[in-house]
């Protein structure tokens with residue numbers, strides 16, 4: 001099936017909604033860490049593992065491809081778009097660093113908890129800001145260029161990849177995370193109808 005820029009932008013927006021759900025879960029665990037509660041470290045590790053596997057390797061490269069084309073076509077945007085690649089690199093590095101921190105957390109000391117909570121909070125805020133900016137600015141630019149005939153050829157070259165959590169089937173190693181997302185959605189909908 002030929003990919004259109006319209007489909008691709010829909011996929012990117014869906015990815016953002018999915019990532020936002022994961023960040024909501026992550027923020028709840030960060031709050032537990034800060035309030036001396038019992039965070040679910042496995043859940044946090046699963047979220048960060050997913051982030052290194054799908055957003056960092058499929059979502060962000062797809063955006064880099066699109067932004068590269070936009071900046072080649074629209075004069076004066078290169079500088080504004082340069083920081084996207086930098087953001088993607090930085091977010092990927094933070095993600096991998098957080099996974100190392102999670103792996104190293106052994107004695108659950110107050111200092112460990114505090115620095116982990118600060119790093120998780122920063123990651124969540126940075127990614128939320130990044131997605132907000134993309135949606136308000138760059139996604140709209142891409143939408144306005146849907147008539148560009150070069151998209152078809154460009155998108156053909158992109159490896160679509162597979163989403164191991166929100167794709168057609170959930171990989172077994174992400175099943176626990178998937179169940180947590182579903183529980184959270186049920187809880188959210190109950191709050192809405194109270």
Ligand SMILES: [Fe+2]
Pocket residue numbers: 060063088130134
């Ligand atoms: Fe991005």
Ligand SMILES: [Fe+2]
Pocket residue numbers: 012016059063131134
């Ligand atoms: Fe994005």
